[in-house]
Amino acid sequence: MQGRLMLSAFSFITEREDTMWIDYHVHSRISPDGKSSMEKMCESAAKKGIEELVFTEHYEFYKDKKKNIFFNENYMEGYIREFEKCKSQFQGILHLGLGLEMGQPHVDPENAEKIRERFPFDYLLASVHKIEDIDMKYLCGEKTRERYEEKYCQEVLKMCQTCEFDCLGHLNLYKRYRKQQQNFSETNQQKKLIEKILKTLVRRGKGIEINTSGLRQIREPLPEIGIVMRYKELGGLKITVGSDAHKEAEVGYGFEKICKMLNKAGIYQIARFSGRECFFESI
Template sequence: MKFDLHTHHFRCGHADGNIRDYIEAAIAANLQVIGISDHTPYFGSEEEQPFPHIAMGKSEIANYVAEVLKLKAEYEGVIDVLLGIESDYFPAHAEVYRQALAPYPFDYIIGSVHHVRDISIFNKNRWKKLSLEEQIADKKTYYEMIRDSAKSGMFQIMGHIDAMKGNYPAFSDIPAAKAIDDTLQVIADCDVAIEINTSGKTKLSGGWYPSDDILERALFYGVNVTFGSDAHKPSRVGDEWEEVRTRLKEIGFNEWVYFKQKRKVTVPL
């Protein structure tokens, strides 16, 4: 069974295409399950859409949910369309996000850390002039936030858990092995999944999130894994799905998962 749980569309302001485009792309790629998971609005402000090129406006989330559910019904029997969403994890606003998302019937919520110390993880300039000790501190904070998001109970999937390397490949070499191992143990204990996210190829780091090294350690800790292309254009739906499946089997995984009505569905590799 082929599935892709991480896709975006025009509402977030930095993706191409509408939801139907992604569903049709999934059908063309022979997927049986397609998850729609655009970025939540930014709920940490009273403004309708403080970041128009990053996230949808607050008034759009109801329209987003309604459109996905309408298309889910339309495509029933052709492809299983899942209602997901990708939510930032901001410790200061976690409860606001929890309450804002609670009314909607999401099949799953992806929890992603995109900011550390209020700076985007993809901002390569954040690393300039930092000492090694400061770099280690930032990396540890990143993984502490991922641990806290797993423990929050808000999410079924942890998004791209080493994406801080995206525009700064040297991130992978910053020593913080214990922080990563502690994070994988917490994720396993909380029974949430990590995604193999193939969008890393669109960044300076290339490759997938997370690295093979982290995936090998995830297997050791018993972490569930899932697949997400993180497609921001329809042509990337299901991108490198077969390659990821093959690599997971080489590492030693026997299965992966997706989520429906927030219940885990296990699929043999």
């Protein structure tokens, strides 16, 4: 994607050429932890030469439904309104996809199905952020790390076995919260669970995301490339790349590095989605 992009009073010069500029995981201020408006996220993507941006605003599910004070149909309708506004504003400049990052949907499958069927999503990302309704970042201290990391893998496996989605988000998220990440490796039980997760994804025709936020936080993607290679060895085909950006500066972060890592690993295509139908793009 090259040349000059025009939008209202703005003049954008794209910064990148001839590579994979498709970001399948971003959050705007619609999400509770988002920092930038959807418009600002789109402007940033256009400036960087990104040709497709998929918003995956958060929708968290809870075992104890009383704890859900934020995520409901009013939240979703506000998301859709802002998305449609930006889609019209950036038409011909940036292709926008309507996505959702579903947090642990297996704990409330009835509500997850209702949300999934109610709105016209292009792409559904499924992630585990919480265990027993508590965020992972509060559980992975040094003394509790091993127990909750294994529990995380168990929950991811349950989700992959039972839920409807397109790709699994940031597998081994717990690495983000390790205090001294380089000193730890997965236990044998974690490795066995990750293998089961990958085999489940392949068997069910589901994809896996490479999340570049890890490059910002722990100097490796989530999951690491070795896990993505194993998914491919098992017959997996659907691989997406997302920055997990929560502010405009993070859109498309690390994509050039990830593209090189994928090519070095023998991976030359990524998945794209429209109306939850998958097709492939060479990188």
